[in-house]
Amino acid sequence: MPKISKNSEGLSKKEEILNAAIILFAEQGFSNTSITEVAKATNASTANVFYHFKTKEELFLAALQNVKEGIISHFDEYFRDREFENGLKMMEEIIAYYLYLAGAMGQWFLLLHSHYPYRLALVNEVCREHLEKTYNSLVEIFEKAVVKGKEDGSIADVDSRKTALVIFSMIEGVVRFKIYNLYDSGVLFAELIKSCNKILKYKE
Amino acid sequence: MPKISKNSEGLSKKEEILNAAIILFAEQGFSNTSITEVAKATNASTANVFYHFKTKEELFLAALQNVKEGIISHFDEYFRDREFENGLKMMEEIIAYYLYLAGAMGQWFLLLHSHYPYRLALVNEVCREHLEKTYNSLVEIFEKAVVKGKEDGSIADVDSRKTALVIFSMIEGVVRFKIYNLYDSGVLFAELIKSCNKILKYKE
DNA sequence: TTAAATACTGACTGACTAATCAGTTTTGTA
């Protein structure tokens, strides 16, 4: 049974390389990030990077998987032992956490907002599965809040899935403005919550 | 006075190269598109591409400028000789046209949604100006509809600028889902209009 | 202690890249 050696921060070299790759792929894109760069950032040789990850594409897929698992586990952690007043409040708090996470873990969302994985997904099933799983998990979270709100009466009788999708796309739009430095999400946050409330409280 | 020769489609070689560059940069990204590729797509030599555009970056900036001017002139054309029943209807029709344009001119929006120009904007003033001008023009269009609606009473007393920004980010979110093949904007369109109406019609 | 598995490295390769330049062809005009 191989024991994996860890460095001072408790990470194996493989994990170190993976973390550096996430940041570099997110900030510079896939094509504009060389394996040499990843190697330098982790004091490894390029050959060592290729020892842990057969190809550059495989390294990218591992990065995407890591982001997927990170987002999902962060939300799992967030929901553990947490109660919400009602569905509407739950939605509000989920949005706040989503925007917090997009700020704290900017690399994850930058990677998810880059074009490359979506092009790769057209020809690579593993990539497609990572993306689908990530987005399904996220939309599901918003949908749960809508369903809960419809049950407790805090949310009007709307189509749960479609409403969740529209709210999700609204938030993703704001996240994009934030990570691309277009508009500050802080300023938009209050307005976002107001708009969201209107969408959920009123029946057309 | 130099007369620019045009090919069978009425485009000069320079324009041909520029159009090919927009498509290739949009679909494959800046780093992953080589000048050789652009040259091959237009039956030109690489040296000829560099004759018309001093550097690869300059070609990209020309592409971004072209996209900016394309979007602005398309909206100018759309508004020419067009009357709207009221501000709310105007907003609805603008959204419909925005989504139509994002489908018809997918390359433009792909280029605007790629990460590269926003990184370049941090160090290149021309790039920053193109992006700012593009987004300001777009948000302004949505804002005009809100202002008009507030005047004619079809829209409640909301903050025009902030509401325009939230609606814009919502639409940009849907556009992103569309161009990245995540969710079909056709399905979301009706829901988008409904949500937009609620945001605009009700006072919190 | 030892042997095997794992982790890692330096040196290398062939393909590709942005950009240059000297020289040729095409075009517009006087």
Add this chain to the structure above:
DNA sequence: TACAAAACTGATTAGTCAGTCAGTATTTAA
């Protein structure tokens, strides 16, 4: 026609890239 400007090309360069490989160092389990 003549000539100058503009448009264009082939050949080249210096550098970067992903990926390989033969061999070395380290770790693990017996």
